[in-house]
Amino acid sequence: MNNQVGLVDEEDLCMLTDLYELTMCASYFDNKRFEPASFDLFVRKLPPNRSYLLFAGLEQFLRFIEGFRFKEEHLNFLRRHGFKDDFIEYLRNLRFTGDVWAIPEGTIVFPNEPLIRVTAPIIEAQLLETFALNTINLQTTVATKASRVVYAARGRSVIEFGLRREHGIDAGMKVARASYIAGCEGTSNVLAGLRYGIPIFGTMAHSFIMFFENELTAFRAFAKTFPDRTTLLIDTFDTLKGTENAILIAKELEEGGFKLRGVRLDSGDLVELSRKVREMLDAKGLKYVKIFASGDLDEYRIDELLSKGAKIDIFGVGTKLGTSADRPYVDIIYKLCEKMDKSGRFQPIMKLSEGKATLPGRKQVYRIKDAKGSFVEDIIALEGEEVNGEPLLIKVVEKGKVIYDFPSLEKIRERALDNLSRLPEKYKRLRRPAIYPVKLSPQLEKMIAELKQKLL
Known part of the structure; x- marks a missing residue:
């Protein structure tokens, strides 16, 4: 780990776990309990105002399995914290040897449906829990939120703008990824653009305008640097005066063979201001200039703005998307559903706790569609049970080896948009x-x- 910044090295991910995972595993080892078991990862109930979730994060979970191993540094740390030498030696050579079934990323899913099923010797299956919950929780939460924001925009572009307030560096990367899967056109996160190939977008801050002698001078300076892709922030002092200055820049750019890409509103009455700005631009023959809006937006605010007739072409959505502000988590869990008995047969297990009961056995999820391909209902069935419908869970890991052909981010996005269109x-x-x-x-x-x- 880089102790100065707090970044997690991929070689340390096996230690990114809750202590009780390791204490349970030490006790399994001490009592010579190595028999296989199956765990389901699923969401117990939906957040308010949601009827679906958009599943994301599977690729990172499978990459975690591929790289799972303990280094000497890890083993020494665990030894200092009271773990016995024989268990430490067991961990030294531990690799995942089990099977994993999963629903592909970008699929619409619903409560109680197993999104991932892990079948492996109990210690191996147990040690996957914390990472699986962490990465699936974040990305599924954000992908679902982003899909709602995109839906609210009614076909207009949405750019994810939340890096500066998202909950940590890794969250900033995964938010950009999950938002793009859900239909956002791109992100302000430059590193996400580099690592994931997501289109990147950005304009300028108010400080840029304020640094120059006046607004028009600032606009000219920016247009000089980026004549082919200038979007001007027009609300630093007075939005309508800013629009007049933007029109001057647009005409100057036209003389040089370029076009002003857009103007951005970040404050004030966005409905009224967007209408007035649109009128001013159109009156000067600048119908091609887009109006970009930002500032404390989410799906509810975007829906309100468009319902009132706002003339906005592009939305930059930050904090409330990147943190899923109205519900920053989903009720995701990883629960035992079967274990092997002494005769070598798997026996179903279920939890009966009030409000937290689980479904037993090895299961498959079937999706029923109508003649047009729209989703009608899902059926959770036992594996091997005959059900008329599309099975959603596919085998992604066999005997410890990832057999899944990882789709590109674009393919995952295509699946997500297709699923959303069928809902x-x-x-x-x-x-x-x-x-x-x-x-x-x-x-x-x-x-x-x-x-x-x-x-009972």
């Missing part, structure tokens, strides 16, 4: 959406009833 409008409403039907199969219902009778 009926009533489930995408920003407030009080309809509840998407998720049913349990007859065999799964039967297993649940039998286990309850046995356990």
Whole structure:
């Protein structure tokens, strides 16, 4: 780890775990419990005003599995914290040897559906929990939020602008990735552009305008540097005066064979100001100049602005998207669903805690569509049970080896946009959406009833 900045080295990720994962595993080892078990990763319930989630983060989880191993530094640290030498030696050569099934990234999912199923010797399966929950929670939360913002924009472009207030450096990278999957056109995050190939966007800050002798001088300076891609921030002093100055720059750029790309509003009555700015630009033959708006935006605010007739072409959405401000997490969990008995057969397991019951056994999720390909309902069934529908879980790891052909970020984005287009409008409403039907199969219902009778 870079101790100065706090960045996590990928070689240290096996230690990015909760202590109790390791203490449980030490006890499994001490008691010679190595039998295989299966865990489901799923979301128990939806955040307010959501009827779906957009699944994201699978690639990072699989990369984590590929690189999972303990270094000498890690082992020495654990030894100093009371772990026994024989367990330390076991960890030295530990690699993941199990199987993983998962729903592909960019898929619309619903509560209680297994998004990932891990089957492996208990210690190996247990040690994946913390990282899986951490990365899937963040990216799925943000992807879902971003999809709502894009929906609210009604076909207008949305740029993710939240890096400076997102919850840490890694979050800033994953927010850019998840937002792009969900339909944002790009990000302000330059490193995300470099690492993920996401289009990057940016204009200027008010400080740039204030640094120069006056607004027009600042505009000319910027246009000189970027004549082919200038967007001017026009609300530093007076928005309408700023528009007049932007019109002057636009005409000067035209003389040089260039076009002003846009003007940006960041404050004030965005409905009224956008209308007036549009009128002023159009009156001077500048219909091609886009109006970009930012400033404390989210899906609710964007929907309100457009419903009132705002003349905005592009939205820059930052803090409230990047932190999913109205609900910054999902109720995601990783729970045991089966274990191997002494005879070598897997036995289903379920939790009966009030409000926190889990579904037993090895399961598959089937999606039912209508004749046009729109989503109708999902069925959670036992693996191998015959159900008419599209199975969503696919095998991505076999005997410890990742067999998944990682799709490009563009392909994941295409899947997400296709899934969103197939989800009926009533489930995408920003407030009080309809509840998407998720049913349990007859065999799964039967297993649940039998286990309850046995356990109670």
